[in-house]
Amino acid sequence: MTRPVIGVLALQGDVREHLAALRDQGAEAVAVRRPEELAGVDGLVLPGGESTTIAKLAERFGLMAPLRVAVRAGLPAYGSCAGMILLADRLLDAPPDQETIGGLDVTVRRNAFGRQADSFESEMAFDGVGGGPLHAVFIRAPWVEEAGEGVDVLGRVVGGEADGRIVAVRQGNLVATSFHPELTGDRRVHALFVEIVRSRMASAHPAARAGADAGDERGNA
């Protein structure tokens, strides 16, 4: 089977950890800093970091418009923390001029857990991967305040003041988590994303699907 080429937007943030996690899952992982590099990938990870900085650098590097076009055309994308913010159609507690790539029909609140719970770790159920609860690391994390109809909720906070808050979602080929699976040894979220990329590649090239069920082409709409 062809090896998927998965980019990690490498303008700022924890790029290396994502590259390593993707390689662990059998993908060819490449850093993306320029539009030409974006054009060559089958999927894209938007890492954690500082979303305002990443958005400004994306503008400066001429990547914001191509990113918007690619995501709307169905490019699979996974955003972790700041990456979730970048994929959101709507933001709360963000500077009024903060741009996003968008595509994910959610309202995301930045730094939602507040000062008390700036950073914390918790065990949580994560739909869409087997194998029991996931150890989730949250660092100045956002949450999903509201999710549109076409958005599947994959995970919620359990316990504490934020009990029930949405911290993992999927909409078609887009996945976003408030937490950082790249910082733990648990590769199940990256495995899920690599699988999404592989199945889109298979449905885009029917010949590569020999004998497999005809999957429906899922876009990001």
Ligand SMILES: NC(=O)CC[C@H](N)C(=O)O
């Ligand atoms: N760990 C992170 O990615 C933090 C996100 C950061 N608080 C932001 O708004 O961009």
